[in-house]
Amino acid sequence: MNPFLQKLAVDHHLEYWLGALDPAWSVRDLRARVLEVRDETHDVKTFVLRANRRWKGHRAGQFVGVDVEIDGVRVRRCYSIASAPAGRTFSITVKRAGRVSTWLHTNLKRGDVLRLAPPDGAFVLPSPAPDKLLLLSGGSGITPVMSILRDLANRGSATDVVFLHGARSEADVIFAAELATLARRHAWLRLVVTHVPLTADLLSALVPDYAARTTFMCGPQPMMDGLAPAWSGIEDRLTLERYAAAVVPPTTAHAKVRLTMATSETSFEIDNSESLLQQIEKAGHRPKSGCRMGICHSCVCRKKSGVIEDLTTGAVSGEPDEDIRICVSRARTDVTLSL
Ligand SMILES: Cc1cc2nc3c(=O)[nH]c(=O)nc-3n(C[C@H](O)[C@H](O)[C@H](O)COP(=O)(O)OP(=O)(O)OC[C@H]3O[C@@H](n4cnc5c(N)ncnc54)[C@H](O)[C@@H]3O)c2cc1C
Numbered sequence: 001m002n003p004f005l006q007k008l009a010v011d012h013h014l015e016y017w018l019g020a021l022d023p024a025w026s027v028r029d030l031r032a033r034v035l036e037v038r039d040e041t042h043d044v045k046t047f048v049l050r051a052n053r054r055w056k057g058h059r060a061g062q063f064v065g066v067d068v069e070i071d072g073v074r075v076r077r078c079y080s081i082a083s084a085p086a087g088r089t090f091s092i093t094v095k096r097a098g099r100v101s102t103w104l105h106t107n108l109k110r111g112d113v114l115r116l117a118p119p120d121g122a123f124v125l126p127s128p129a130p131d132k133l134l135l136l137s138g139g140s141g142i143t144p145v146m147s148i149l150r151d152l153a154n155r156g157s158a159t160d161v162v163f164l165h166g167a168r169s170e171a172d173v174i175f176a177a178e179l180a181t182l183a184r185r186h187a188w189l190r191l192v193v194t195h196v197p198l199t200a201d202l203l204s205a206l207v208p209d210y211a212a213r214t215t216f217m218c219g220p221q222p223m224m225d226g227l228a229p230a231w232s233g234i235e236d237r238l239t240l241e242r243y244a245a246a247v248v249p250p251t252t253a254h255a256k257v258r259l260t261m262a263t264s265e266t267s268f269e270i271d272n273s274e275s276l277l278q279q280i281e282k283a284g285h286r287p288k289s290g291c292r293m294g295i296c297h298s299c300v301c302r303k304k305s306g307v308i309e310d311l312t313t314g315a316v317s318g319e320p321d322e323d324i325r326i327c328v329s330r331a332r333t334d335v336t337l338s339l
Pocket of ligand 1: 063077078079080081092093094095096097098099100101102140143144241242243244291293295
């Protein structure tokens, strides 16, 4: 047998037998076992996970892709790693919102095994870490900045950090007790928690020297949209993490166009005001997808013909045989995909 095919066959058998002995073992896939499930608030849970040997570590502020199977369909969502880097054990903290997060809250228990996509993302501190930092978050957007804060506390090298967090009420503050303890313990940390919407004026009042700080911000879209202009002219001091795609308004009026899925020889009319993914799902198909905001690339497929518009940048492209992310592309004309 060809040595390559032989190796594939051996890997396949190994995968099968290891998986049968322990679902967290895999020579191919990144998987993690749930060590603990913790309630953080009334609608937020932390899942402490231990990854198998495929884990190559993460940097504070990065996210993982979490794959789950719901009603026979594999779906992926991204979750920021909330813990500081520490071997193969890490945690994600999930707010109950829609399909996947509710499934995780309801079904995931100690001992279960999750399939993961490796850590990714550029929401990480530069090295060396800046002297003056502002970690700014709203709601469940606290998770990646908490990872950064925990990492700074572990390393003991921080000099001046303001942690500004907005939550609807005291009961909604995730990690409240730990934040209070860290602020008591470390003179370099100033903690500000507010329960009124964070606006540019409030930011200036609470952190008057924010413009002199390197800022990492993650929160609900309206909060980030409202605050971002405060960095106009000093955009390089601000790093953002988005949980949802920032969509630019479509550049043409919406219309009905025809979508052809070449591989499955299916063709149907779609409304081009929504992403190709949304329209394909509405037609009853389940193409591979992940974060639904263009970052995880799970939904990439080949466009054979047609003009599409990138919903995040407004860029229009009519190139044939081009790989596109269907979750953030809308059709401008009839489109044929290699689905
Ligand atoms: C880089 C990155 C990091 C992220 N990190 C985190 C994190 O640390 N923690 C976290 O909680 N999330 C995080 N997210 C968001 C997460 O990936 C999911 O988008 C989120 O959990 C919602 O997915 P879902 O399947 O539960 O909701 P979907 O079913 O996809 O619904 C999306 C949205 O529709 C609305 N919706 C849908 N169904 C309902 C319903 N029944 N009731 C009310 N509203 C509804 C909600 O607003 C919901 O958020 C992150 C996203 C990205 C891209």
